[in-house]
Amino acid sequence: MTNKLQILSVTALGNLDAYIRIANLWPMLSIEEEKSLTKRLRYNGDLDAAKTLILSHLRFVIHISRNYSGYGLLQADLIQEGNIGLMKAVSRFNPEIGVRLVSFAVHWIKSEIHEYVLRNWRIVKVATTKSQRKLFFNLRKNKKRLGWFNEEEIEIVAQELGVSSEDVREMESRMSAQDITFNPFPEEDLKDGKINGNMLYLQDKTSNFANGLEQDNWDKHTTSKLSNALLRLDERSRNIIHARWLDKKKKNTLQTIAKNYGISAERVRQLEKNAMKKLKIDIEN
Missing domain, CATH: 1.10.10.10 (Winged helix-like DNA-binding domain superfamily/Winged helix DNA-binding domain)
Structure with a gap:
């Protein structure tokens, strides 16, 4: 659908405020209008109906994206990823299930934003398994301050999330780690005649070349x-x-x-x- 359908985007307007203003101007759909459009899309493949459904729900993507503003990522990028989730939801929505499209789309919107956050929040992935991803977002939500948790806070969070205190400590450590610049060409980074490239200090602890030989x-x-x-x-x-x-x-x-x-x-x-x-x-x- 995304290849055939041109949808309002932040990059097209070049300004986030302008995008939000136009998205909010698009009229919301009544239950009858939504049902009619979703049936036209599902049973007739009507792309005009799909476009109307998507444009009328952009404001919900904007609203959801604001919940992820604490990750240091551009809201415009979060919105774009959420829009991808919205389009997936629209293409999969069954008008016969008896719920509003927005209720069905929330999962898809959040899923795409979650994937984007995990791919881009750190150069090195902080969460790879499903349980780690759930802990990552819940831990961010439960953090009361920027510093490290004390033992009591760790125990409270572990009980609230249904995980072990070791899992909380491990995830907090990953989240608190900072990315550093890696210079693969240390000869270009000279200070006082000394090489300061990070590559010289990297160690592959997963293998031992000498022992292998x-x-x-x-x-x-x-x-x-x-x-x-x-x-x-x-x-x-x-x-x-x-x-x-x-x-x-x-x-x-x-x-x-x-x-x-x-x-x-x-x-x-x-x-x-x-x-x-x-x-x-x-x-x-």
Whole structure:
């Protein structure tokens, strides 16, 4: 719908006050008018009806967007995202469910604004799971002051939101963190002959390159020693070890191998045991 329908936007007018003034001038719809328009859209695909429905509800998006003014984001951007939610709601609204469009659209408007806030409030995401997102917005709503919560406040908020005190501390820590400038080209940032680029101080704690190389070399070394040790076994012993331990498709039983060689399962077990001893000696030497 958004590709086919041109809707009043903040960027088109270039001024937020002008946008709000024009949006509020658009007449609100009566129940009968709204039902008629939603039916024309749903059953006939009438884009003119969709446009009227959207324009008449822009004031509600503006009202909802004001509740998110404390995140340091432009209200114009919040409105634009809310408008996307409004258009999604209009396209999905069923006039037969017996509720007003605005009641149905609130969820979609807030959902788009929430996503925008979480994407842009911090460079690094503060909330990724559904429960973290819910805690993020509820915690912002329950914060009484700009400083950190004390222990008593943490316990109160945790009880009100139905989460653990550890969850509240973790989210508060994320919310209180500040983004810093990252300079990937430290040679361009010289002060008193010293490099002050942030890149020099970053550490990837999720991996250890040196340990990775060491482990890779050790794996190759042990694999090579095992291969050489297997070559020193007689053919039957080597085949038994391969069938019992090195066949990736299946692990053969003693009985199966015994049947192939025409010997008892106990004899296969003895041969396997002797071969394993020889392999251990060769690998350790």
